[in-house]
Amino acid sequence: MLNTAPEPSRLAEAEERQRQESQLIARILAGESQLFHELIRPYERSVYMIVLSMVKDAADAEDAAQEAFLRAYTKLAGFRAEAKFSTWLISIAVNEARSRLRRRKTERTESLDDDSDDHATVSPAVLTDWREVPSQLVERHEVRAILQQAVAALPPIYREVFVLRDVDELSVNETAEALAISVPSVKVRLHRARLMLQRELAPQLQGMVKPEKRRFLWF
Amino acid sequence: MVLNCKHVWEHISEYLDDSLEEALREEVQRHLDHCEVCSAVLDSTRNILVLTGDDRTFSLPLGFSERLHRRLDDEMQRSLHG
Numbered sequence: 001m002l003n004t005a006p007e008p009s010r011l012a013e014a015e016e017r018q019r020q021e022s023q024l025i026a027r028i029l030a031g032e033s034q035l036f037h038e039l040i041r042p043y044e045r046s047v048y049m050i051v052l053s054m055v056k057d058a059a060d061a062e063d064a065a066q067e068a069f070l071r072a073y074t075k076l077a078g079f080r081a082e083a084k085f086s087t088w089l090i091s092i093a094v095n096e097a098r099s100r101l102r103r104r105k106t107e108r109t110e111s112l113d114d115d116s117d118d119h120a121t122v123s124p125a126v127l128t129d130w131r132e133v134p135s136q137l138v139e140r141h142e143v144r145a146i147l148q149q150a151v152a153a154l155p156p157i158y159r160e161v162f163v164l165r166d167v168d169e170l171s172v173n174e175t176a177e178a179l180a181i182s183v184p185s186v187k188v189r190l191h192r193a194r195l196m197l198q199r200e201l202a203p204q205l206q207g208m209v210k211p212e213k214r215r216f217l218w219f
Numbered sequence: 220m221v222l223n224c225k226h227v228w229e230h231i232s233e234y235l236d237d238s239l240e241e242a243l244r245e246e247v248q249r250h251l252d253h254c255e256v257c258s259a260v261l262d263s264t265r266n267i268l269v270l271t272g273d274d275r276t277f278s279l280p281l282g283f284s285e286r287l288h289r290r291l292d293d294e295m296q297r298s299l300h301g
Contacts, residue, residue, distance in 0.1 A: 033299075034295075036291065036295075037288055041284075044283065044284055045274075045277075045278075045279055048279055049277050058280060062280060062286070065287070066290050069287060070290070070294055073294070073295075074298075121225075121229075123225075124228055124231070124260045124264065125263070126256055126260070127256070127259040127260065127263060128255045128259050129259065130259035130263045132266060133270065135269060135270065135273060137270070138270055138273045138275045138276055139275065143270075144276050147270055147271055147276050162271075166272055167271060167272060167276075172238075187233065190232055191229075191231070191232035194231070194232050194235075194267075194268065195228065195232070195264070197264075197267050197271070198260065198263055198264040198267055201267050202264075205263075205267070206263075
């Protein structure tokens with residue numbers, strides 16, 4: 001999400017949504033449990049994307065996402081209204097994915113507890129004459145695959161921040177809260193993730209855009 | 220202070236999020252106005268974020284929602300009778 005200074009209309013929309021969610025939660029806790037379906041519907045994609053980015057297996061991610069929603073249902077009485085429901089829900093999903101990774105212990109090279117940021121500077125791919133990539137390009141399967149692979153190849157601590165911020169569209173503060181890390185850490189990791197993606201993707205995407213036809217051919 | 224390209228790259232992410240302090244933002248802007256390389260780095264990064272943020276890039280598996288709500292229903296029923 002870019003340039004996210006909230007406009008007044010968006011702010012009012014977010015407040016209204018939060019108000020409606022609080023009402024829904026109160027009704028669910030009072031016995032209208034079916035309303036839980038309605039409460040979580042806007043967050044299905046966000047929850048799935050963050051767990052997928054962490055466990056990296058579609059079937060496991062679907063199961064982890066379901067578990068996270070179930071956990072949110074059983075823990076709903078413990079939800080405190082001063083937090084945003086979406087951030088609370090996503091932090092449950094993050095914890096579910098983390099505990100699965102610990103159980104699995106297959107990703108030996110990706111230490112779960114490694115919270116130390118590598119201080120090496122990330123340099124972008126140096127280009128001149130950037131030709132804009134039209135968003136219709138996403139309709140092409142191979143373009144989606146390139147984007148997905150590049151995100152999946154990010155180191156885990158950068159990947160989870162990137163997905164929450166730039167795919168799930170959480171704010172920097174919400175991302176920090178969901179991952180239980182500091183705001184400066186979110187900013188540093190996000191910056192590195194974005195530059196790593198630029199370095200990896202810009203040359204590839206640039207090559208996929210057809211150059212404009214030259215008007216004059218001299219041969 | 221005159222920023223060189225490497226300094227500007229360090230601020231690309233916050234520039235895109237519009238979260239740089241005013242004075243620094245102006246310095247970065249001044250550099251971008253005349254530096255072709257940094258402008259291309261900025262535009263390409265912004266463009267990549269538009270593509271990765273597109274709903275079509277990362278979509279839910281087919282039937283995800285139905286399976287989720289069915290499982291929730293099952294669990295709700297179980298907790299009701301259990």
